[in-house]
Amino acid sequence: MAIVVKRPKLSFWEKLYLPGIIKGLGITLRHFFLSLTGKTKVSMQYPEEKWDSHLPEYYRGAPALVTDEQGRERCVACQLCEFICPPRAITIHPEEIPSEDKWAKVEKRPQEFEIDMIRCIYCGLCEEVCPEQAIFLRKEYAFTGLKREDMVHNKKRLYEIGGVREGLVNKWNELK
Amino acid sequence: MDITFILISVAKIIGLVFLTILPMVAYSVWAERRVSALIQDRVGPNRVGIPFTKIRLAGLGQPIADGIKFLLKEDFTPSHVRKGYYWLAPALTMVPALLTCAVLPFGSELFGIKMVIADLSVGPLFIFAIASLSVYGIVLAGWASNSKYPFLGGVRSSSQMISYEISLGLSIVPILMIFGQLNLSDIVMEQARNGWALLPLWGDRLSLKGFLLFIPIFISFVIFTTSMFAETNRLPFDLPECETELVAGYHTEYSSMKFALFFLGEYAAMIIGSGLAVTLFLGGWSLPFGWLVPEDGASVPFWMGALHILSFLGKVVAFILFFIWVRWSLPRFRYDQLMRLGWVFFFEIALFNILLTAGILLFVK
Ligand code: SF4
């Protein structure tokens, strides 16, 4: 069944159309002068002004690796993140931890850990899947490079971005 | 045809077209972007200044950067177009727009030379005759592109331009009746002496007859300006391009400098249209209240001539700003509304307006 929508009845002034136009021109003129004199300020001059200090804690920027409070790299090279990553941005080369190392009982660590930031879609699945809380999405987001290789973050760069995270994973600590 | 006449004409053409109108076109694009940004509480292009320095000049370098960009872009011709017409169309939009400035008096006199390229006695007729040619550019672009969106844009623009040309022509008939001639220089001179058409506050027109004539002149002005919007394809009448329905209308298939020519043609037409409106209704180059009107036959000193040119340019710039302001205030018309407005309202009102003017001229002494 067709629904008949009632059209509003226009008064004479509204039908004349011109008063409406003049009113509209007045509104735009007010906006023009307000922003000309700097009374409305909504735009951010991007490279100089950034939103960075307002980013929330849960902001999903670039994924990065973290070390714990004892300087141990948390990643155990289980490669779960490599498997879950939808665009396959992560490449891990695991290695065995030599037996004389202080953390020999961890057994495995990444020899090289690469995230291709051209591929990464900032989905956060790597952070979610990691059993060791070793990978986090941090607040950096503006990466540029002149070559494709520049956009691949290696292990060193990932730890630089990631920094130290404390707590949460205690299973590798010495027993009291 | 002596050689000095040709040289002087060439100097005037270069001075007006290449040193005034084309830079104005470039900078009206910049003004359009800045003003629209301010109206919408944004900032607009404010960065390009002097290259390799940190001086920004509020983005005044933007048109130059845009121009370079257009020149350096790949000039892409799709394989499915009719090449000849496809190449002809941008030129056909640009050239008529620039040709019409030949009869616009842009100043009184400088060094004893009249500041108009061709002092024709059929000024407005010449402008309408040439300006109506620019519809060919758009129609050709639409047909030659051989694809649907440009085709629809071309069809729309031909019917729109032809409809509004009628009310455009009829709307200035009252002005021509009042001034009794078609020479734009003389019309401006008359307005300088006896009050602008839209400001009858001095000279002969400060009288009952002048005030009565103000009514038809004002109606003429409204019809003329609105039809001018339609003729130059500006919002609220930009149905030939109409981004929301037709992608970009008739120039969808164009790229690089050919696209830029359409763009420049549109803005040039807007500038010349403003020039014509200023000449017919706002006293052309003259200053208000009959200040500094040159005497008959007396030579005009340099500073006065320069001041007159500046006054003309100032009025044109104000009019362009008005164009921009309207564009960013009003939504687009629906197509049937546009046709209704043109044929049912403006056509009739313009005709009635001519009768009204004739009546006033005949009965009020
Ligand atoms: S955020 Fe998503 S896309 Fe990026 S590395 Fe982690 S899992 Fe892969």
Ligand code: SF4
């Ligand atoms: S970052 Fe986490 S999920 Fe990825 S390999 Fe290391 S421990 Fe496994």
